Each structure stands twice: as structure tokens, then as C-alpha cells.
Amino acid sequence: MPQKRLTKKEQIMNAALELFALKGFYTTTIPDIANSLKMSVGNMYNYFKSKDILAKEIIKYISVYLGEKLKEINEQDISTKEKTKKIVIMYFDIAKSRPEMIDYFLRVYLSNREVFKDGCEGMACVSEFVTEIMIFFEEGVQKGELKDQDFFSAFGLFMGYLGGMVFLNGEKILPNKLDFYVEDIADNIYNALKK
Amino acid sequence: MKTKILWLSGISCYGNVHSFLTYPHIDIFLNDFEFIYHPILDSTYTLLEITQNTKECDILLLDGAVADDFQRADKNIKSIIHRYSKTVKKIITVGTCATFGGIFQYASYKNPAGLHFLGENLQDEFLHLRAKTISISGCPIQPEILINTLYSIKQHFDIPLDSYLRPKEYFAYTIHNGCVRNEYFEYKVDNHRFGELEGCLYYDHGCQAPYTSGSCNKILWNEVNSKTRSGSPCFGCTESTFPKTNLFETKKNMGVPQYLPLGVPKRAYLSIAGVTKAFKIDRLNKKMM
Numbered sequence: 360m361p362q363k364r365l366t367k368k369e370q371i372m373n374a375a376l377e378l379f380a381l382k383g384f385y386t387t388t389i390p391d392i393a394n395s396l397k398m399s400v401g402n403m404y405n406y407f408k409s410k411d412i413l414a415k416e417i418i419k420y421i422s423v424y425l426g427e428k429l430k431e432i433n434e435q436d437i438s439t440k441e442k443t444k445k446i447v448i449m450y451f452d453i454a455k456s457r458p459e460m461i462d463y464f465l466r467v468y469l470s471n472r473e474v475f476k477d478g479c480e481g482m483a484c485v486s487e488f489v490t491e492i493m494i495f496f497e498e499g500v501q502k503g504e505l506k507d508q509d510f511f512s513a514f515g516l517f518m519g520y521l522g523g524m525v526f527l528n529g530e531k532i533l534p535n536k537l538d539f540y541v542e543d544i545a546d547n548i549y550n551a552l553k554k
Numbered sequence: 555m556k557t558k559i560l561w562l563s564g565i566s567c568y569g570n571v572h573s574f575l576t577y578p579h580i581d582i583f584l585n586d587f588e589f590i591y592h593p594i595l596d597s598t599y600t601l602l603e604i605t606q607n608t609k610e611c612d613i614l615l616l617d618g619a620v621a622d623d624f625q626r627a628d629k630n631i632k633s634i635i636h637r638y639s640k641t642v643k644k645i646i647t648v649g650t651c652a653t654f655g656g657i658f659q660y661a662s663y664k665n666p667a668g669l670h671f672l673g674e675n676l677q678d679e680f681l682h683l684r685a686k687t688i689s690i691s692g693c694p695i696q697p698e699i700l701i702n703t704l705y706s707i708k709q710h711f712d713i714p715l716d717s718y719l720r721p722k723e724y725f726a727y728t729i730h731n732g733c734v735r736n737e738y739f740e741y742k743v744d745n746h747r748f749g750e751l752e753g754c755l756y757y758d759h760g761c762q763a764p765y766t767s768g769s770c771n772k773i774l775w776n777e778v779n780s781k782t783r784s785g786s787p788c789f790g791c792t793e794s795t796f797p798k799t800n801l802f803e804t805k806k807n808m809g810v811p812q813y814l815p816l817g818v819p820k821r822a823y824l825s826i827a828g829v830t831k832a833f834k835i836d837r838l839n840k841k842m843m
Contacts, residue, residue, distance in 0.1 A: 480832040480833055481828075481831060481832025481833070482828050482831075482832055483828070483829045483832040483833075486824075486825050486828040486829055487825070489824075489828055490821055490824040490825050490828060493808070493809070493810055493824050493828075494810075494820060494821065494824065496807070496808035496809075496810075497807045497808050497809075497810040497820070499808075500807035500808050501807050501812075505808070507806075507807060507808060508808065509808075509809060510808050510809035510810075513808060
């Protein structure tokens with residue numbers, strides 16, 4: 360039973376993500392999400408008591424998803440430069456295969472902090488993802504490959520850059536596909552962070 | 555009957571000798587133990603007498619590092635140790651220098667080291683004495699740990715030891731255990747200025763208590779205080795890695811402390827740190843009084 364319940368929750372979160380990307384976070388209602396899954400609204404509330412709770416669960420779900428992908432890269436026995444490129448590729452792959460996830464991260468989570476103020480203070484709901492980024496940086500410094508600096512100056516440079524490119528891509532402003540930029544972006548990030 | 559002990563100093567600053575004298579019940583101790591020789595207390599024999607002939611002795615206390623060419627009363631320190639080690643029931647290395655080499659592993663003698671260890675590396679010269687040795691590290695030692703251990707030997711108690719031969723009763727804990735700043739540690743608050751009551755010193759101010767073995771916050775110094783309680787970082791003086799440099803600064807890599815609390819995996823530490831840092835606890839960010 361608990362296993363089945365978890366799967367249903369995931370289905371709801373994925374349906375919500377798609378609707379948020381399509382219609383926007385504020386205009387999407389719980390009945391919309393229930394409808395898209397052919398569920399009753401009453402049953403939907405058995406899983407998520409409110410849209411705010413659903414919103415927080417989704418950001419945790421995305422954080423775990425991204426965190427696991429990053430962990431796979433962190434655990435490889437390769438140079439920090441190679442890891443940097445793999446992270447760029449991984450991030451752009453998710454932007455292509457699960458665009459609604461990155462969209463949610465940028466347009467909902469980072470842009471509507473009032474929804475997340477209770478229960479998602481600071482980085483509490485994205486800790487899996489941030490933890491792996493910290494490990495990437497920390498090990499890079501330990502190995503003498505990255506320059507030691509404040510975490511956020513490095514974090515902003517890395518994730519701000521990637522988020523910005525995915526945002527431009529989503530707005531159809533980029534003249535080329537994301538893949539076209541991987542090599543240069545990975546080089547730029549590594550050159551900016553290296554010792 | 556009094557237990558006979560010999561306090562033999564190798565390459566030493568006498569910090570342990572002085573620390574020993576701060577024990578508040580030394581008169582009671584001296585009713586149960588007799589120093590056949592001690593560097594500054596009245597003793598049965600002189601240094602010359604104990605080095606010229608082997609006197610009856612139950613426990614040898616070695617304080618300070620040993621070296622091939624270091625002498626006491628014109629006798630090689632190692633030969634004195636070899637001689638007494640044949641008859642004594644127990645040997646205690648008193649302090650970090652006698653245990654790990656400490657700061658005197660850098661002395662200009664030939665091959666200075668602790669009796670059994672140089673840093674964390676086991677030395678083989680006195681290997682046959684390992685079974686009768688107990689290490690009490692610290693720079694200096696806490697006198698209660700030495701004296702309680704001496705009483706445990708006298709009473710024939712079983713004394714469980716860790717891999718560095720230190721009594722687990724005192725060294726299975728970290729210095730962090732019992733620190734009054736634990737709330738600040740839990741919520742990652744290090745808005746500390748040295749000597750103040752508030753704040754944890756681990757995050758920025760170099761405190762090594764979460765990964766240093768010992769009982770400084772369980773058995774208070776002079777029955778009053780400890781380094782961390784008084785607002786100064788733990789320097790890790792009981793460990794094989796002592797001494798280190800930059801003792802008032804936490805070594806960090808991109809914001810992550812290089813040395814994490816003992817046994818805590820990096821991912822676990824960072825996950826918890828990320829969550830607790832998200833919450834600003836007003837009470838812990840204000841002056842207490």
C-alpha cells in the first residue's frame with residue numbers, strides 16, 4: 360500500500376508540473392490537476408491538502424531528482440573539468456527531456472518565494488541538489504583544481520549561467536540548440552572557477 | 555601499601571608536570587602513591603640514584619618525547635626506559651609528546667618520537683612493551699585522567715583502551731561532548747568573538763572539538779572551565795595530528811569545513827547544515843545577557 364500511494368503522488372506531481380508549465384502556476388487549480396488525471400477533486404486532497412503543499416513537495420521532488428543525477432557525476436573518478444562538462448550536459452538534457460522541471464525551478468520556485476516561505480526556508484527544500492553542488496565545489500578545491508572562494512559566488516556563476524541559458528532557450532531567443540553551447544559553456548565555467 | 559611510581563621526563567616542556575600539580579586532592583593521592591622520583595615533588599631518590607641503579611617500581615610514567623641521543627643524568631633515555639620496563643607492571647605515556655611525539659617530534663635530536671607512535675604511525679622499537687602501556691594524551695594532560703587511571707591500575711580494574719592505547723573511559727568521547735555551546739553548533743551560529751558566551755567556534759574560529767577525543771567538557775579544568783566553555787577553540791591537543799597551524803581559523807573549501815565532526819559523512823553533514831542554516835533562531839543570534 361505505501362508503495363502504491365507514493366507512485367500516485369508522483370503521478371500527481373508530474374501532471375501538475377506539466378500543467379504549471381502550460382498554463383502557469385497561479386492559473387492552474389487543484390481541480391485542473393485532478394481532471395488531467397481523471398481523479399476526483401476529493402481524492403486529490405487525500406494526497407495533497409493544498410496547492411501550496413503540492414508546490415513544496417514538487418520542489419523537493421525536483422531537488423532529489425537533480426541531486427541524484429549530480430551524485431552520479433560526483434562519484435566518478437574524473438577531473439573537475441570533466442565533471443563540469445558532464446553537469447552542463449546533464450542539466451541541458453533535463454531541460455530537453457523534462458523541461459517542465461527546470462521551468463518550475465526557475466519560474467515557480469525562484470519567482471514565487473511567498474509560496475515557499477513556510478517549510479522551504481532558505482535552501483531547506485533543495486538541500487539534496489545544493490548538497491551535491493557543494494560536494495562538487497569542495498572536492499574541486501581539495502584536489503587543487505578550483506579556486507577557494509565563497510560558496511555563493513561560485514554557485515551563482517554556475518547555476519545562474521545554466522538557468523539563464525535554459526531560460527533563453529525556453530523563450531526561443533537562442534539561435535542554436537542548447538547542445539551547440541555545451542563545449543563553450545563548460546569551458547567558460549571551468550575557466551572562471553579554476554585555481 | 556603505597557604504589558611506587560617513577561616520573562621520567564624525556565624531551566619535555568614540563569607542562570604535564572605543572573598540570574599534574576593542579577590536581578586539587580594531591581595530598582590524598584600521595585597517601586596512596588609514592589614517587590620514587592618526580593622532577594619537582596619531594597621524592598624517595600634523586601634522578602642520579604634512579605638512573606644508576608634500578609629501584610623497585612610499579613608504574614613508569616614517561617612524559618615527553620624520546621630520541622636516540624637524549625640523556626637524563628648522562629644516561630640514554632631509551633636505556634632507562636628499557637631497564638625499568640622489565641620490572642614495572644604498567645607504563646603510562648603522559649601527554650601528547652610521550653604518546654605521539656607532539657611538538658618535540660620536531661626537536662633537533664635524533665629521531666624524536668612518542669614511545670609507540672610518531673604521529674599516527676606505530677613505531678616498532680618498544681613494540682614488546684605495548685601490552686603494558688596506557689597512553690594519556692593531551693597538551694597538557696588533564697590530571698584527573700592520569701590520577702584516576704593510576705587508581706584503576708592500583709585497584710586492578712579492567713581498563714578498555716582505544717587503538718592509540720588511550721583509556722576509552724576518557725577518550726571515547728569528543729571534546730564537543732558536554733560543550734555548553736552545543737545549541738549554537740546545532741543551528742550553525744558562529745557569530746563569535748573570542749571569550750564571549752555566545753556562538754559556536756567550529757564554523758569559523760578553528761574549534762576542533764567535534765573531531766578531537768577527550769573529556770575536557772566532562773571533567774572541567776581546575777574543576778571550573780574548559781577552553782570551549784570560556785570562548786576559545788579546542789586545538790585538538792590529544793590527537794596524533796597535534797600540533798597544527800592556524801589554530802584560530804577553520805580551514806574550509808568553498809565554505810565546507812575540511813574536517814567534519816567525527817564519523818559524520820560529508821553528504822549527511824551538508825544536508826543537515828543546509829536545513830539548519832535556513833532557519834534564523836533569534837534567541838541564538840542575540841546576546842544572552
